[in-house]
Amino acid sequence: MITSKVPALLGGPPTFQPSLGFTRPAVPSYAELAPEFEDILNTGMLTKGPRLARLEKALQEHLGSPNVICVNSCTSGLILGIQSLQLTGEVIVPSFSFMATFHALRWNNLTPVFVDCNPYSLTIDLKAMEAAITPRTCAVMSAYVFGNPPDLDGLDALCKKHGLVHFCDSAHGIGTLIDGVPAGNHADFEVFSCSPTKLLTAAEGGVVSTRRPEIAEWIRSGRDYGNPGSYDCDFAGLNARMSEFHAAIMLAGLPRLESYVLARAHLVELYKQRLGHLPGLRFQEIRAGVRSSNKDFPIFIEAKAFGLHRDQLQKALLAEGIPTRAYFDPPGHQLTAYKQELDLPVTAQMCAEVICLPISSLMVDEEAERVCQCLLELHRQAPALAQAMPLG
Numbered sequence: 488m489i490t491s492k493v494p495a496l497l498g499g500p501p502t503f504q505p506s507l508g509f510t511r512p513a514v515p516s517y518a519e520l521a522p523e524f525e526d527i528l529n530t531g532m533l534t535k536g537p538r539l540a541r542l543e544k545a546l547q548e549h550l551g552s553p554n555v556i557c558v559n560s561c562t563s564g565l566i567l568g569i570q571s572l573q574l575t576g577e578v579i580v581p582s583f584s585f586m587a588t589f590h591a592l593r594w595n596n597l598t599p600v601f602v603d604c605n606p607y608s609l610t611i612d613l614k615a616m617e618a619a620i621t622p623r624t625c626a627v628m629s630a631y632v633f634g635n636p637p638d639l640d641g642l643d644a645l646c647k648k649h650g651l652v653h654f655c656d657s658a659h660g661i662g663t664l665i666d667g668v669p670a671g672n673h674a675d676f677e678v679f680s681c682s683p684t685k686l687l688t689a690a691e692g693g694v695v696s697t698r699r700p701e702i703a704e705w706i707r708s709g710r711d712y713g714n715p716g717s718y719d720c721d722f723a724g725l726n727a728r729m730s731e732f733h734a735a736i737m738l739a740g741l742p743r744l745e746s747y748v749l750a751r752a753h754l755v756e757l758y759k760q761r762l763g764h765l766p767g768l769r770f771q772e773i774r775a776g777v778r779s780s781n782k783d784f785p786i787f788i789e790a791k792a793f794g795l796h797r798d799q800l801q802k803a804l805l806a807e808g809i810p811t812r813a814y815f816d817p818p819g820h821q822l823t824a825y826k827q828e829l830d831l832p833v834t835a836q837m838c839a840e841v842i843c844l845p846i847s848s849l850m851v852d853e854e855a856e857r858v859c860q861c862l863l864e865l866h867r868q869a870p871a872l873a874q875a876m877p878l879g
């Protein structure tokens with residue numbers, strides 16, 4: 488319970504002691520993994536072993552996907568998947584995404600053409616995407632945002648119409664369902680991340696899912712230097728293999744994935760019930776038929792109506808021991824590596840308004856309740872706080 492109604496930035500004690508984590512990885516216990524790790528060490532099959540094969544089969548069944556290839560990160564899966572298409576030219580991509588989305592293009596000598604996102608779903612704006620097509624365009628790269636998928640069917644149809652390939656950065660997508668179909672069954676290929684902040688983690692890892700067997704074959708060889716087994720490589724691949732230790736962690740986590748999705752959906756409901764009435768605060772819109780993984784829980788803060796700018800709120804929450812993330816600020820086209828003078832007004836607005844609150848598959852109601860109480864209190868005291876924190 489909050490003991491003092493005075494926000495920390497106005498001299499009160501912080502709400503959380505010790506600090507609440509922004510997120511917490513859900514991993515199997517050491518006791519559960521110890522026999523697996525022991526077997527890996529005793530057999531000496533540290534990589535390219537039976538657990539990787541079992542994991543790929545289990546994921547294939549779970550996703551209902553014809554081809555699943557596990558790699559050591561989403562980034563390497565994206566790089567190899569794009570490499571398999573042997574593209575040249577420009578790729579249309581939403582600027583409101585994580586840096587690895589763009590890096591995968593750069594590593595393939597492709598030029599990102601940044602476009603705006605939709606202000607409600609936060610995913611790529613299909614009108615902006617179509618307007619950006621030129622004779623140099625070879626592909627569209629879309630991305631899930633916090634678990635919410637882009638309009639994949641719409642994108643697939645538009646890409647077909649214009650003769651473009653479409654691949655998706657589905658880093659946030661594991662656990663998402665689209666009209667009852669698991670993420671991973673759209674576009675030319677999709678890639679999940681299994682890093683610690685994701686619902687299903689391998690500690691580090693990535694999963695490529697594709698309907699196209701030739702893409703799968705390329706990635707299988709490409710994760711092993713491009714060596715098809717003959718020691719004569721066909722192309723310059725990577726070492727992007729997933730070790731047996733990582734595969735064991737993920738294999739043990741997979742049966743729990745559904746419970747993680749449900750736990751997050753419950754927390755999101757709680758957040759929405761407690762915060763939904765606040766002026767100047769709104770939520771990401773998830774279209775009918777979609778069940779988001781809720782990898783993150785974003786809220787949008789409209790400064791004038793709320794009484795505090797997103798940055799002020801973030802600072803005040805942190806002073807209370809509540810860490811948040813302002814994903815994805817700065818957006819792609821403003822990152823130093825990609826800097827371009829572009830007018831993407833929706834992306835600019837989202838970068839100023841969106842803040843992700845703490846969420847994890849292990850978070851308990853009491854923690855979310857306290858985040859809400861704190862946020863409600865900060866909103867009540869917004870005028871004094873705004874004065875104490877002039878915007879730079």
Ligand SMILES: Cc1ncc(COP(=O)(O)O)c(C=O)c1O
Pocket residue numbers: 559560561562563584585587588630631656658659679680681682692693
């Ligand atoms: C949208 C997006 N794409 C790609 C990645 C990179 O994933 P990985 O760390 O598995 O390479 C992330 C990481 O969180 C991400 O958020």
